[in-house]
Amino acid sequence: MKIGIIGGGIGGTALAHACLQKGFDITIFEQAPAFGEVGAGVQMTPNAVKAIKGLGLYDDFLAKGFYPDAIVGRNWQTAQENFRIDLGDEFRAHYDAPYIHIHRADLLDLFVAQLPPDVCRFNKKCTDVAETATGAVATFEDGSTFGADLIVGADGVRSAVRGALFGEGDLRWTGHMCYRALVPTDGVVDYVNPDSTFWMGPNAHVVTYYVKGGEAVNIVAVTEAAEWVAESWSTKASKEEMLADFAGWHPTLETLFSKVDEVYNWGLFDRDPMEKWSTDHVTLLGDACHPMLPFLSQGAAMAIEDALVLATALSLTPGDLKPALARYEAERLPRTGKVQLEARERGRTYHLPTPEEMAARDAEYARRAKEDPRTTGINTDWVYDYDPRSFGPFPAEAEQA
Template identity: 40%
Template sequence: MRAIVVGAGIGGLAATLSLRRTGWDVTLVERTPHFTEVGAGIQLAPNATRVLRRLDVLDAVAAHAARPSHVSFRTWSDGAEICRYALGREAEEEFGAPYLLLHRADLHKALTAAVPPEAVHLNTTVVDITQDDDSAYVTTATGERLRADLVVAADGIRSAARQWLFGKDEAVFSGTAAYRALLPAEEVADLVLPPLAAWLGPDRHFVHYWVRRGELLNVVAVFSTEAVAQESWTARAEPGEQLSEFTGWDARVLKVLERAGQVFRYGIFTRPPLPRWNVGRVTLLGDSAHAMVPFQAQGAAQAILDAAVLGDALRNATPAEVPEALDHYACRRVSAATSMQARSAQAGRDFHLPDGPEAEARNTRMAAHAREHRFMPVATAWGTDALDRRTEG
């Protein structure tokens, strides 16, 4: 059984590992000439790290991670704590896997190291995907035509495969953009920051957490904007731009933003939900299927869950059974991923409520929930085992 995975991001790498574990011969094609992963921090909740353990990469990932004891939600103007939720050992004991904070490059490197080099075709741009009753075909920019029993399109938010399968469908600007930066720990040691925190304010929120075993502070400062912002991990902000966007915020927030050296600015885009991800022998996975705003820290996690279920659905499948197996994969994942898209969007709206009765009601609601529950509301998704076939829709 032969598969081609298009795209060597987190989802594509996880899909490659998942399929290989079930006995598939997998070719991973990637358009860049070298394995690279830009970006900065990433949060991996127990629903994702549980899968990484099954893929035998959790130890390699955890070796470079930070493990927060808790998450703190705070008000924008004075930093007063609204509520906090347990993470750390309590979450690992409850959900059977750790909550990790990472640099994206460290996660990408650990996944890459687990894929045999001979399975990877770098500097390979896919220009078309076609299929017939017996096989699927990937055509590259050099004219090469690769044949397989299955093609997995993990080609990201700007997925060409999505348009080939389902027609013209553009990524949608979310109305939010963000500044991001990484600061050495010694630059902010005097601020006594929580290990993971989200500061909530009108039309804005500010998130920070440690990565790379606590050596670096990852900062994401999100703001609402009507102007469509460039979707780029490498576009630099103008000097001091981030400070003007967060005027009047708590002094600790402003000090972090002031001390940030290299600051990047990027627009946050999503994809409209799809009722199905697969056609015949070809399926979408990860952001190509369900790109979401990052306000529940579940984007990468959902791609990793896709990969786990894909491998499970195709275990022991014959060539003739691939289309039906992909139906089962989509059946088990579409509803859950679409629900997380909606939850993430709602979280963004809640985080950005204006000062006054709405924000006060939100804070009261959050505090009341925290008194009754050790873990965040999104933690209801952490305990669900993606490989439990009872989750089939």
């Protein structure tokens, strides 16, 4: 089967790797001149790690990752620990996978390193995709075209493939924007714990964690805004703006923010869950079909799960796309839609405005974490429990084992 993948991000490259393992003929089309990711971290929750295991890349992944000790909720002003979810042996055994922090470039590289050198065509911006009698054809800005049995749109939240198939639809301004920065640790940073720390305050929250094996601290600092005025959704910001927006927050954060060198401000957009992702010879994957707020740390996770499931579905009925795409959607659409909506809801829960509401939320998280210390306490068990490997046999893991 000949497959064209539009977009060489985390989702597109994970899919390319999965499909090559199944023996499919793959070409990636990426609009940029080279593979690349933003200079920031990403949290890989156990469900994502299970997908990476299924793709046979677990050992390489762990070599680049950082094991946090715990997920910790702290008060924005006092740093009081409001809840703690231990991510040690019990947690890992319960979910059959650890919780890992990794730099985005390292995650992308995990998949890219598996690809033959000529599998991706760069500077290829897709402008249209159309069904033909026997397949689909993608058209690019330079006027060239590519025909295949299947075209997969893995081209992110402003997906051209999605637009061609289902119309642009509304990209929804979520009312949130965030600062993203990395602070090198230069050996030791004694004021940031080796945890996934959620600092929750009124109408804002900050997440800090280590990446690059502990060489840098990743910061995601989320605030609220009535609208996003910048044309691009990522603009260069200053340390001073970031410090001003988080004035009055705990001195640990003030110290950390004061060490920031380069900082970007991101507008956060999402979409409503779709009812359908596929036509006869075209489908979607990752942010192209289910863009979501990052508050459950699931966007890249969902894209990697999609990749494993889609490649497996295609291999179950070789040459017969209809049942394969139907299986893929049936497996993935309900789950990703639920995660999209729950991530939206976290925008409210994490930003409760009054001390009373915050205290009630934190007490509930702490109660749940104590009641069953193996699970998350923050009501994400249903996200982490999912095992994309159970969708179908995938030989890579068996070979690895």
